[in-house]
Amino acid sequence: MNPLKLTGPEVQALIQKAFPKADPDRMPKVTEAAPGRLRMVAPFQPEMLRPGGVIAGPTLMSLADTVAYAIVLAHVGEQLMAVTSTLTMHFLRGAKPGDLVADAGLLRLGARSAVCDVRIWTESPDALAAHATVAYALPAA
Amino acid sequence: MNPLKLTGPEVQALIQKAFPKADPDRMPKVTEAAPGRLRMVAPFQPEMLRPGGVIAGPTLMSLADTVAYAIVLAHVGEQLMAVTSTLTMHFLRGAKPGDLVADAGLLRLGARSAVCDVRIWTESPDALAAHATVAYALPAA
Amino acid sequence: MNPLKLTGPEVQALIQKAFPKADPDRMPKVTEAAPGRLRMVAPFQPEMLRPGGVIAGPTLMSLADTVAYAIVLAHVGEQLMAVTSTLTMHFLRGAKPGDLVADAGLLRLGARSAVCDVRIWTESPDALAAHATVAYALPAA
Amino acid sequence: MNPLKLTGPEVQALIQKAFPKADPDRMPKVTEAAPGRLRMVAPFQPEMLRPGGVIAGPTLMSLADTVAYAIVLAHVGEQLMAVTSTLTMHFLRGAKPGDLVADAGLLRLGARSAVCDVRIWTESPDALAAHATVAYALPAA
Secondary structure: OOOOOOOHHHHHHHHHHHOOOOOOOOOOEEEEEEOOEEEEEEOOOHHHEEOOOEEOHHHHHHHHHHHHHHHHHHHHOOOOOOEEEEEEEEEOOOOOOOOEEEEEEEEEEOOOEEEEEEEEEOOOOOOOOEEEEEEEEOOOO | OOOOOOOHHHHHHHHHHHOOOOOOOOOOEEEEEEOOEEEEEEOOOHHHEEOOOEEOHHHHHHHHHHHHHHHHHHHHOOOOOOEEEEEEEEEOOOOOOOOEEEEEEEEEEOOOEEEEEEEEEOOOOOOOOEEEEEEEEOOOO | OOOOOOOHHHHHHHHHHHOOOOOOOOOOEEEEEEOOEEEEEEOOOHHHEEOOOEEOHHHHHHHHHHHHHHHHHHHHOOOOOOEEEEEEEEEOOOOOOOOEEEEEEEEEEOOOEEEEEEEEEOOOOOOOOEEEEEEEEOOOO | OOOOOOOHHHHHHHHHHHOOOOOOOOOOEEEEEEOOEEEEEEOOOHHHEEOOOEEOHHHHHHHHHHHHHHHHHHHHOOOOOOEEEEEEEEEOOOOOOOOEEEEEEEEEEOOOEEEEEEEEEOOOOOOOOEEEEEEEEOOOO
8 A cells, every 4th residue: 555645625726826827716626535435525616517417528637647646646746747648538327517636546566657546426426426547657767 | 541521620619508507717628629639638737636737537538539529510410419328538648737738539320339549648649548438329310 | 436337257157258269367357346436356366467577557457447347346346348448557666477456437427438546556555557548338228 | 741660561570579479370460561550450250259250359459459559659759568458449339250450540649658549440431440659658768
C-alpha cells in the first residue's frame, strides 16, 4: 500500500495553484484522502447539462482527469508537471443533475508512471454514471 | 464505404441546434466531410492553455467527442440522441497554442453503434497531439 | 444490484459448452460468484511465460475476456452469442509465475450491453498484474 | 517521420529470438516495413475459431500486441525488454476465417514510450475486424 505524501487540503491547494484562473467555487473539492483512495466532489452547475437533461460527457472526462491528477499528487507530492498519458472512459448511464462525486483508486504507482481507476456518480455509487482508467506519466526525479 | 447522409454545413447546423447556448464563434467548425472522413477545426482561445503553456487535456477530449458526434451524424442523419459509449484518448505530445484540427475516420457503422478514430494536432498532422477512439451507441430506429 | 441468474457451476458448464475443444484441466475455473462479482482462477502453466520470466500479456488479455464473459453470463443467463465490443487493459507489473486470479465486477448491465472491470494478479490482490475494462454487446432478446 | 532502424527480416528474426519455443510456421510474418508503418500476416489456423465460426478475440489481441512490438523494434532497434503498458481493442465485426492481416502505424515514438494503432482484417482493409491502440514502455537507454 502506498502511503499519502500530502493531505486532502494540501492537494486542494496544489490544484488551485496549478489552475490559478479557475473560479474556486466551481472547482471540484477533495473531500476524502486515504492511502490508495481519494474522493472529489464537483458542485452541480446548470451549464453542465447537455441535450436530454443529463450531464455532458466532457464534464465527466474533465473531472476524471482532475481526480486522477489529485490522487497522483497525494501519493507523489508536489509534481505539477505530471501529465496524463491515456484516459479511457466508459459512459454507463446518463448522469442526472446533482453534485458529481468522483472516487479514485490507485492501481499502481511506479517511478515513471501511475495508473488509477475512477468511478463517477450523482445519484448513488450503485448507479455509476461513468468509469475511467487514467495513466499519468511522472517526470524524472 | 458508407455514404454521407448530410453535408458538412448540415452537420454544423445540427450541432449548433444540439448546443443552442454555445457561442458559435468558439465552436469547432466542420471544414471537410467525405464518405468515412470528417474534419473539424476549433479556433484557439487562451483559456485552453494549462500550466506549461500547452492546450489542456479536457479541451482535447471534448473536441474528440464533438468530432466523433459530427462524423456519426454525417453518416446516419439527424439522430441527436446518439450517445458516446466509450472514449479512449492517448496524449502524444503537448499541443502547442494554435487552432486545433481534428480528423475523424469512421472505422465501423452498424445499426446500433458506430466506432471512429480521431487524430488531433495544432502544428502538423505529422506531430499529433492526441489520438482517440470513440464508440457511439445509436438509438433504435 | 443485479441478481445472479446462474450459479458458478452453471456458468462453468456453459463456458465449457462454448469451447468444447478446450482442455478442461487448463481452463480457468469459476471459484466465486455473487451479485455483481465473479472470480476465476486459471492454473499456471509454463507455456504462459514470456521473455523475462513473467506471464505473457496475451494470456492476461484472454483471461480478462473469459472472466468478463463469465460474469455477463452469470447475470443474463445462457446467451452464448454475447460478444466483446471493447477491451482496454493496463499492464501494471510483471505477473510472476503462479495461478492467475481474475476478479470481475459488473459496472453496468443494460438491455443491449454490459460493462465490467477486471483485476488480475498472481501474488496478491494488493500487487495487481493487470486491470481491464471490458464491454460486451448482448444480442437482442 | 521516424526512420527505420531494422529491416522487416531483421525484426522477424528478433521476434523469433524472443519467442524461441514458438512454431515458426504459425508465427505472424512481417511482410512490409517502412518508416512509421509495418504489416504482419498471421496464417489462418482452424484453432483460431470460436463459436459462431469467427476468429476468437484473444487471437486478435495477441496479434495486435505482436505487431505493435514489431513496429516498435523496427524503429528503436533491439530492445527485447520493451513491454506493453496498455492495449485498447475495439472489435468491429466478426473476423471471417482467413489469413489475418495486421497494419500498424506509429503514432508517437518518444524516449520512454511508443504508441501505435493497429488495424486487423481478413477480408479487406475496408471491412476491419478490429482496431487497437497500443502503448509500449521502453527501457531506459
